[in-house]
Amino acid sequence: MARNGDDGDDGGSRLAGTIGGAVVVLAIVALGVWLVDELGDSVKYSKCAAARHRNCDAIDYRAAPQQ
Secondary structure (H helix, E strand, C coil), rough: CCCCCCCCCHHHHHHHHHHHHHHHHHHHHHHHHHHHHHHHHHHHHHHHHCCCCCCHHHHHCCCCCCC
């Protein structure tokens, strides 16, 4: 039986929950960054297609811009 309102938890499960929550938050942030990048590429393709340029599929949007 627990004394003084202590349920016998040594904090290990709380630490594991905190670490698990942090991993989930980091995964969500990483997926968000990836999604924003992909949407940016999609917008570039859409602008190319909307301007009726030919061969928009051959454009490599991930390459560094030429200067």
